[in-house]
Amino acid sequence: MAALVAVMIVVTVLRASSQDLVGAKFYRVLMAWLIFFVFAEGTIYYGVFKSILLAPPTAVIHRAMFYLEKGYLQINIASTMFRFISGFFIALTLAAPLGLLFGVYDKAYEWIAPASNFLRMTPPPAILPFAIIMFGIGEAPAVFVITVGCFFPIFLATMRGVREVETIHKEVVQTMGGDQMDVLKHVILPSALPSVMTGVRIGFGIGWLVLVASEIVAADSGLGFMIQGGRMRLDTPTVFVGMATICILGLTMDMFLKQLEKYVTVRKKGGGEYIYY
């Protein structure tokens, strides 16, 4: 049972981290990881490093299996993912339309852009204590802070995407007799989409970062919390379980995002930048 799960995890990690699902490269990467795990197992198990500093892969997997059986790992993953997805989607639903709005109306853009550039540099964790005072301990501060973190990249990227739409394309639709809505639908949205995707990708990354940060600081469940708990008990395998889970989740999301990006840009005819070629 343990071996099966281990193999599954290793394969997922390999597939995701090499980004290349077939070919000679896959096997080379597979070999590299196998060698790495064998090496880690050998050295750590036989005490080359002090046992607090590192945990041998078998101990990590053992602990992971334990948590899986008790459902502990699943609960924490669910907690973490819930916070992240809520924060991200709230940010998305706010940032994308607002970005569109402010991008389309020049006057609005001129006023909001410099201020946004100032505001985006505030690190969301700095807002966390204030959020805790406002909302109390619980899910709300973390989700709030994640939302703030995801908001600005998506907002700014959407605005930029809209601003960079070529006037020529807009004029083409207008000469064909299209009105504002047509211009929006047929020109602005398709042209801006790749930029929005870039913003989404960046927002995803920052959101994930802020998520882990807020779980470490102010949460009572979730992967970050689990890692901290492990640290305080000097329970290194747990720390590694947490980090490995984050790693796997991250790789999966990365893969997912790359596929999404490919789908969006290919559909908009090759990069989406010049879709009328």
Add this chain to the structure above:
Amino acid sequence: MAMRGETDKRFGPGSHVVEIKDIKKSFYVYVDEGQTVLSEKRRWFSRKKPGELVAIKSFTLDVDHGEFVALLGPSGCGKSTLLRILAGFETPTSGFVTFKGNAINGPDPQRAMVFQSERAVFPWLTVEGNIGLGPKLQGMGKKARKEAVAKTIELVELKGFERAYPKTLSGGMLQRVAVARAIVNHPELLLMDEPFGALDAQTRNHLQDHVVKIWQSIEQTIIFVTHDIEEAVYLANKVVVFTARPGEIKEVVSINLPHPRDRTSEEFIGLRNHCTRLIRDKHPEG
């Protein structure tokens, strides 16, 4: 510098600047994850036998000091590959090439190259900086460099633009910088790889006159690759016409018209037609 007409006895056997003897150039063709890749060497581990691409089938030519040789042919006929062999970026699969009697061992400022891409000019350096790069790498002192650069700038008529950055220059000016950059080292051989291909017709003509002027004033040996028949006939005194891939010499056409040449004159048009026919000969579409 030897005077025009004197046989230059400075070099080794044959006393030519460049001697090319029966060279062949071929590549192995591999398919890597859907991409076709050309490779010099045979790979050890490979599932299928590689295909072979013959760029140059057989080529022999001698070039003397002060000659202006045009390599003319359709796309893919191997002329650029030949130029790169002369520059030292590639080695022939068989046969030999000598420069001033010695084998070619890699790139050298004496065989200076002007590339087609205008992006070969470095955008982070000024015109002065770009032209002075070669001398700087050769270890020339600051003062000597400045003088050499100034002289070359005058030759390419870019006076006043010393401090300009490439992003402010037009395509024609950029190519002049590229040419200046190559000749500031006083190379024995100037190699030009379709340098005016990306420019508009007017600029191209203007620069062609420029090149002729430079050729005359400093007695430069030039090997010029182009697919533009008129350009070849306008510039060179020896036009080497290539066949399509795999490349071979179709014919070497001597052009003895004096400069500046009249594109509308009968002799010019006659020579141009001759070359056109040579190129079109094997082309059923032509």
Add this chain to the structure above:
Amino acid sequence: MHGTVFPPLEIGEVLSTVHFLEILSAIFLILTVLNRLLPHIVSASLMKGLAVLGGIIVSWELISFYEIINPVLLPPPSRVVSLMAHLWSIGFLQTQIYSTVYKITYAFTLALVSGVTIGIMISYFSNTFSFLESFLNAIRVVPAPAWLALAILWFGIGHASAIFIIWLGIFFPILLSAVAGVAKVEQVQVETVLTFGGDKYDVLLEVVLPVIYHHVLTGARIGIGIGWITVVTAELVSVSANSGLGWMINDSRILLDITTVMVGMFLIGFLGIVSDAIINRFEGLVPGWD
């Protein structure tokens, strides 16, 4: 160092709302004049940004003044500014600022050097290092704060742990941007240097570094943003000897001293903007094709 003693909560003189608003208007007038005189430094877009922020601050001041929201929960900016001045005068603020800035600058410099060097090495020796790619990718997706626990196990509580994870966070964007930059080096550029008799090192100096310059700068901007998030997180968890702006914020939160929380937030935001602007300044140094 067992932690700094937190200063007393009384702030003595408080700036009144009226005075505060007067000062704000004065500043705004001066900026408007400077805009006319020095449009390069005080540009129109800067004015608009400051105007919007100023508007937010003014409304916030009024909301507190008219007690629309309880001023205990949301202290007015006039109080925040007064406290800032007070904390500055007793030297407390400087210590915290120095601590935070020290950590992030140290880590940033390390990350810049290591990121560019390793990025270039990976690109040059891509055959030997291609196996490393999947490991780096796996490490990259784990956000820097997740390493905090491990770092503490390794280095104990103190500056080393903090700097380690900040370095980790900044390293990857710079690495990625350096690799992307090297990919943009064009063969004609390399061959040009070779033709002029340059060797491999000349190619590195004269071509690779200028070409990757802008990419690395973009990576540095992303990196510094991540760096700020990481340093604040580390300080919120009191990783480094109870000092730094993050620690100040968290400690005052526990004491329910919202005003100091605000002071910290603003300072961090301000420093973030400054660091971004500094990096921006370097954009113009190496011209490109744009």
